[in-house]
Amino acid sequence: MTDIHDLEIGAPGxxxxxxxxxxxxxRTIDSLGYDSMAFPDHFAGFIPEEIWxxxxxPLALIQQSPHTYYEMASIMAACAVVTExxxxxxxxxxxxxxxxxxxxQTFLTLDHISRGRVIMGIGAGEIENVEPYGLSYSGQVGxxxxxxxxxxxxxxTHEPFNYDGKYWKLRNAVMSLRPAVEGRxxxx
Numbered sequence: 001m002t003d004i005h006d007l008e009i010g011a012p013g014x015x016x017x018x019x020x021x022x023x024x025x026x027r028t029i030d031s032l033g034y035d036s037m038a039f040p041d042h043f044a045g046f047i048p049e050e051i052w053x054x055x056x057x058p059l060a061l062i063q064q065s066p067h068t069y070y071e072m073a074s075i076m077a078a079c080a081v082v083t084e085x086x087x088x089x090x091x092x093x094x095x096x097x098x099x100x101x102x103x104x105q106t107f108l109t110l111d112h113i114s115r116g117r118v119i120m121g122i123g124a125g126e127i128e129n130v131e132p133y134g135l136s137y138s139g140q141v142g143x144x145x146x147x148x149x150x151x152x153x154x155x156x157t158h159e160p161f162n163y164d165g166k167y168w169k170l171r172n173a174v175m176s177l178r179p180a181v182e183g184r185x186x187x188x
Contacts, residue, residue, distance in 0.1 A: 008036065009034055010035055010038055011034045011037055012037070012038060013026070013037035013088065013089075014029075014075075014079065015069055015072070015075055016059075016062075016063060016068060016069070022075060022079065023079075026079040026082050027082055027083065029083070030086040033085075035086065035087060036086060036089050037088055037089065038089045038121070039089065039090055040091055041090060041093045041129075042067075042069045042072075042126075043129050043132075044129055045068075045069070046066075046126065046128060048066075049066060049067075073090075073106045073110060076110055077110060077113045080110065080113045080118070081113065086117065087117045087118070088110065088119070089118075089119040089121050090119070090120055090121045091121045092123035093121065093122055094122065094123055094124060094126075094129075094144065095122070095143050095144055095146075095147030096130050096135055096143060097135060099168075100147035100148075100150040101150065101170070103122075103151055104150070104151040104154040104175060105154075107120045107186045108179060109177070110186070111179050111180045111186045114180075116184070119186060119187050120151075120186055120187070120188045121188075122144065122148065123144070124141055125137065139167060143167045146163075146165040146168050147168070150170065155179065156185075158176040158178065159174065161173055
């Protein structure tokens with residue numbers, strides 16, 4: 001049985017312009033004692049433009065389009081700098097638009113900026129953020145599995161390594177950046 005004290009409560013991470021609101025909202029979320037903030041990784045939103053109207057969503061009063069997103073890792077870093085306790089979660093990133101080595105480096109960097117408060121939420125992606133941008137939305141589960149293997153290898157060693165998967169092939173790949181706390185990579 002889960003104890004009520006084990007329950008963690010999160011909030012949506014601030015990810016919409018203007019930037020001053022992002023900073024203010026991140027500080028507020030942190031000061032209110034939320035356990036986490038979750039940040040979307042989107043180019044395009046999933047709400048059709050036809051219903052992006054003030055009578056359907058009040059957000060239409062402040063954003064002219066449902067496709068307005070700050071870049072996820074950058075805004076997570078900005079929020080990490082102005083907060084102290086809240087964990088920062090990607091909700092979710094996928095290895096279709098970002099190479100697994102870049103994902104490993106990005107989250108190690110965020111781990112340092114946040115002082116160990118970052119969590120990598122990773123998934124198979126959404127077609128509206130892949131195919132319109134010239135990428136293939138196929139093999140996403142296999143790509144994700146291989147990406148996780150590569151990311152964990154990078155986080156476990158600073159030695160050059162090879163990887164020979166169906167989707168990713170690495171030769172003498174290396175990254176010496178270590179987690180903020182040695183032996184404790186960001187949770188996935």
